Amino acid sequence: MKYTKSIYPIIRKQILGKKFFLQEILCHDITEKAIPGQFVHILPEGFTLRRPISICDINKEKGSITIVYEVKQEGTEWIASRNVGDTLDVLGPLGRGFTMLPDAKKVVLVGGGIGNPPMLPLAKFYGERATVISGFRNAELVILQDEFVKAGADTILCTDDGSAGTKGFVTEPLKRLIEDGRVDAVFACGPKPMLKFVAAIADEADVFCEVSLEERMGCGIGACLVCACKLNQNGESRMGHVCKDGPVFSSKEVEW
Amino acid sequence: MANLSVNVAGVDFKNPVIPASGVFGYGREYEELFPLSALGGIATKGTTLHMRPGNPAPRIAETPSGMINSVGLQNPGIDAFIEKELSNLLTKDTVILSNIAGSTAEECATVAEKLEHTDVHMIELNISCPNVKQGGAAFGVHCESAAAVTAAVRKATTKPLVVKLSPNVTDITEIARAVEAAGADALSLINTVLGMRIDINTHRPILKNNVGGMSGPAVFPLAVRMVWQVANAVKIPVIGMGGIDSGKAAIEMMMAGARAVQVGGAIFTDPYAPVRIIEEMNQWLDEHGVADINDIVGCVEPW
Numbered sequence: 001m002k003y004t005k006s007i008y009p010i011i012r013k014q015i016l017g018k019k020f021f022l023q024e025i026l027c028h029d030i031t032e033k034a035i036p037g038q039f040v041h042i043l044p045e046g047f048t049l050r051r052p053i054s055i056c057d058i059n060k061e062k063g064s065i066t067i068v069y070e071v072k073q074e075g076t077e078w079i080a081s082r083n084v085g086d087t088l089d090v091l092g093p094l095g096r097g098f099t100m101l102p103d104a105k106k107v108v109l110v111g112g113g114i115g116n117p118p119m120l121p122l123a124k125f126y127g128e129r130a131t132v133i134s135g136f137r138n139a140e141l142v143i144l145q146d147e148f149v150k151a152g153a154d155t156i157l158c159t160d161d162g163s164a165g166t167k168g169f170v171t172e173p174l175k176r177l178i179e180d181g182r183v184d185a186v187f188a189c190g191p192k193p194m195l196k197f198v199a200a201i202a203d204e205a206d207v208f209c210e211v212s213l214e215e216r217m218g219c220g221i222g223a224c225l226v227c228a229c230k231l232n233q234n235g236e237s238r239m240g241h242v243c244k245d246g247p248v249f250s251s252k253e254v255e256w
Numbered sequence: 257m258a259n260l261s262v263n264v265a266g267v268d269f270k271n272p273v274i275p276a277s278g279v280f281g282y283g284r285e286y287e288e289l290f291p292l293s294a295l296g297g298i299a300t301k302g303t304t305l306h307m308r309p310g311n312p313a314p315r316i317a318e319t320p321s322g323m324i325n326s327v328g329l330q331n332p333g334i335d336a337f338i339e340k341e342l343s344n345l346l347t348k349d350t351v352i353l354s355n356i357a358g359s360t361a362e363e364c365a366t367v368a369e370k371l372e373h374t375d376v377h378m379i380e381l382n383i384s385c386p387n388v389k390q391g392g393a394a395f396g397v398h399c400e401s402a403a404a405v406t407a408a409v410r411k412a413t414t415k416p417l418v419v420k421l422s423p424n425v426t427d428i429t430e431i432a433r434a435v436e437a438a439g440a441d442a443l444s445l446i447n448t449v450l451g452m453r454i455d456i457n458t459h460r461p462i463l464k465n466n467v468g469g470m471s472g473p474a475v476f477p478l479a480v481r482m483v484w485q486v487a488n489a490v491k492i493p494v495i496g497m498g499g500i501d502s503g504k505a506a507i508e509m510m511m512a513g514a515r516a517v518q519v520g521g522a523i524f525t526d527p528y529a530p531v532r533i534i535e536e537m538n539q540w541l542d543e544h545g546v547a548d549i550n551d552i553v554g555c556v557e558p559w
Contacts, residue, residue: 001288001289002288003289004289005289005526005527005528043525043526047318047525048318048319048322048323048472048473048521048524048525049316049323049524049525050524050525091527215314216313216315216316216317216462218279218315218316218323218325218524219279219285219523219527221285221286221288221527222281222284222285223280223284223285223286224278224279224280224281224325224327224524225281225301225327225330226313226315226327227313227315227316228311228312228313228315228327229313238309239309239310239330
C-alpha cells in the first residue's frame with residue numbers, strides 16, 4: 001500500500017510563535033514510505049473534511065514525522081489543541097514529493113511563510129550544499145531558522161517590513177545566487193504569486209526548479225478531482241490535481 | 257450473519273452499499289485501502305460524451321456537518337472511460353453503475369448507446385448535477401425535461417436504467433413519477449443541495465463557481481424525507497443517498513424505503529467509510545435479530 005489511514009499518537013508538541021504549531025507523530029508505516037514534499041491528510045474531530053498538511057521532518061529511525069502548520073480556522077485550531085499523548089487520525093503519506101538530486105552541488109530552497117516547513121527535509125538532505133531563502137511578513141512570524149542552520153544550510157532571511165533579516169522579497173537573493181552561478185536546482189513552497197516569480201527566475205536561467213502548490217482538497221488521494229490546477233505537459237493543457245499529480249510540480253508544467 | 261444481498265431492477269448486489277458517483281473516481285485510489293469486491297457496487301464518476309475540464313478551483317469548502325463542492329463534471333469523456341477504466345472495473349467482482357451526464361437529451365442518449373456494447377451492469381443517468389451551466393440540474397427540475405431525457409436514454413439502452421434525481425425541486429414525487437413513466441428502472445436520490453459559502457474577510461464566495469452542491473450529515477434528514485416520499489410514490493426501486501455516514505444511517509435510509517444506499521461525502525472523512533458501514537449494518541442486523549436486510553426496506557410505520 002502506498003498510503004494508510006490510522007490513529008497515531010503525538011509524541012512532541014511545540015508552539016512556534018503566534019500561529020504556528022509543531023507536532024511530532026509516531027507513525028511507523030507512514031514514516032517508512034514518506035519522502036520530502038509529501039503531505040498527510042488529518043481529520044479534525046467532528047469535521048467532514050480532512051486538512052492537508054505538508055511533512056516537515058521524517059525520522060526513519062524513530063518512525064515519526066513532524067508537521068508544522070499555521071492555525072487558520074476551526075479545523076487547524078482543533079488539530080493544534082491536541083497535546084502529547086493525544087492521537088490524530090492521519091491518512092498518508094500522500095502526493096508526489098520533491099525530486100532528490102544526490103549529485104547536486106548547490107541547491108536553493110525558497111520558503112514563503114508557511115511554505116518553509118517542507119524545505120526542512122530538503123535542507124537536511126542537501127546539508128551545506130543548500131541555501132535556504134525564507135520570507136515572512138514580519139519578525140513575529142519567523143520560524144525554523146535554527147533548524148535550517150543545524151541542518152548545515154546557509155540561510156537568508158527576508159521580511160516584508162524589514163523587522164528581521166533583510167527587507168524585501170525572496171526573489172532578490174534568489175536572482176543574486178543564480179547570477180553568481182553554479183545553482184543546480186531550486187525548490188520552492190509558498191504563496192502562488194511568489195512561486196510564479198521563483199519559477200520565472202529559475203526557468204529564465206534554465207535551472208531545474210520544482211514548486212509545491214496548495215489547494216483546498218477533498219479525498220487527498222486523487223479520486224474526487226476537487227483540488228484542480230492547470231498544467232501544461234508536453235505542450236498540452238490539462239486540468240491536474242494537487243493531491244496526486246503534486247503537490248510538487250516541475251516549474252515548467254504549471255500554467256501560472 | 258444476516259443476509260445483506262439485495263436486488264435492484266434485476267441486478268444482484270452482494271450488499272446494499274455503493275460509493276456514490278464523484279467521490280470515488282474509478283476506484284483505483286481506494287483499492288490501495290480495501291478490495292473493491294467488498295462493495296455492493298460502484299457508481300463511477302459522471303461521464304459525458306466529450307472530455308470536460310471542470311470548474312476552476314477552489315472546488316470545495318467545509319460547511320456545518322458537511323461540505324459544498326463544485327467540481328463541474330470533470331471527466332475524460334465516455335470513449336476514454338470505456339477504453340481505460342471500464343474493463344478494469346468489470347474485473348473487480350462488484351456491480352458497476354456507469355454514471356452519465358450531458359448537456360442535451362441527445363448527448364445523454366449517445367453516451368448510453370456507447371455503453372450498450374459493454375458489460376457495464378447499470379446506467380445511472382445524472383439529471384441533477386448542480387455544477388454545470390447547461391444540462392445537469394436543468395433537466396431534473398422540470399417534469400417534462402426529466403421525462404424527455406429519460407425517454408431518450410431509455411431508447412438508447414437495454415441496460416437497467418437508474419435516474420438520479422435533484423432535491424432542488426418543489427415536489428420531488430412529481431419528477432419521480434414522470435421519470436418512472438418515461439421508462440426508468442430505478443431512481444437514486446438525492447443529489448446535492450445547492451448551497452453557498454462566503455469568505456467574510458474577502459467578501460468573495462469560497463467556491464470559484466460561487467455556488468455548489470451541499471452534502472454530508474447536514475442533508476441526511478432531507479434525504480430520508482425525500483426517499484420516503486418517493487418510495488411511496490413510485491413502484492420502481494429507490495437507491496437512497498445523502499449524508500449517510502454510518503451503518504445506522506444506512507439502516508434508517510433503507511427503512512425509509514431505499515433498496516440500496518450510496519455513500520458520498522463520508523468517504524472524505526473516512527476513506528474506509530463504505531466497508532465500515534457494511535460491517536456496522538451487519539452488526540446492527542445481528543443485534544436486532546434481523547435475518548435479511550430486505551425485511552427492513554420501507555418498514556417505517558408512519559404516524
